[in-house]
Amino acid sequence: MQPELIIAIDGPSGAGKSTLSKLLARELGYVNIDTGAMYRSVALAAKRRGIDPIDEKALAGLVRSVRIQFLRASEGERVLLDGEDVSGVIRTPEVSLLTSRVSACAGVRRAMVDLQRELGTRGGVVLEGRDIGTVVFPRADVKFFLSASATERGRRRYEELRAKGLMVELEQTIADVEARDAADSARECAPLVQAEDALVIDSTALSIEEVLQAMLREVRRKKESSHPESAA
Template sequence: MNYSIAIDGPAGAGKSTIAKSIAQKLEFIYVDTGAMYRAIAFYFLRNGIKPEENQKIQECIHEINITIEYEGDVQQVILNDENVTAHLRTEEVGNMASKFATNRDVRLKLVDLQRNIASTKNVIMDGRDIGTYVLPNANLKVYLTASSTERAKRRWLELKNKGIESDINEIEQDIIQRDEQDMNREFAPLRKADDAILLDSSNMTIDEVVNEIIELYRKGLIN
């Protein structure tokens, strides 16, 4: 039997960091759905296709192939045989990924790939609609959140540590706007699954969140 853990939540809640750590500790496959959406957004940006150009998206969606590979413990995102990992963490790509994610054709393509992986491996997956749509039968579902102020602070510190100057107030406004987009999109909006466990990480360290979710996983095995 394969075991699956779904972690949902808004932008900047720490989902990816938490999921990667848990995957290493439990020896699960980490499926970075956000990176997949960023890769598609990067493809469209590179080819000059806008989120509202549905016809163009339909015409080229079948030409896009995205896979996840690992070099040691480091995830690599491969877009049509090209490693695009280094291009995916910019603010522009992140904002565009949220907009393209509202497109039904984009989402269905990626959901099929994500479900196929989960059908053959023990996986942990994070995103906006994993527990509600992608893996509705996941063994453990967690809705991870934090205040917009705390999420902006984390992102500001991340950029600062990389030597990138930014405005924390602008970052928070971008986060609030992205939350609004994700929660109100027509197809598979961001929301807490009825059977998901709410975990607010505003006043928790990364290790505390990781340990809490692993404990929930172990309790699930016993039950």
């Protein structure tokens, strides 16, 4: 039996990481670990408790006190924060921007990295985020870096939010994406950096299905190169 792979998907906000990690995990029969949702949940908890996003001690304590779970439901995967379904509220623009500040806290990232490694170390997992292939699992079996222009990513996020009934402006949504890019790339702790051995996929002009098929081809290539006898 072939060993199960650890697959890392990194990239900026709005590049399609969450959607594609779920689809890829489903195709492979793997577990999808949405690391971005973990950080978003902590950011939401900090907002609700009035914790300053620069108070590292309070944030680190918060991570240790909350419970984050992923549940597979008929309508898709759900994210629970202390038992409450927060799948929708953690995707709002306000929480998105706060997440970038909270995730820059070294104490938060250390606690999250430990948890992510614990969840994924046995393989058979797809993890997505901004530092999976560089920090969390630098020796991941397959690494992807998804990208797209800020304008295209902003348009996608705008349509997603409008579909959920949120009143947002396209120009402001694009500006929010650009601000998130700048914050993620400039932070001192685990900044957004492309792993040297990652396969880069620019999805600006590609459909979700086209990107998914490109990822599946790379995973199959990796499996066949690791076990050439299985390709015979």
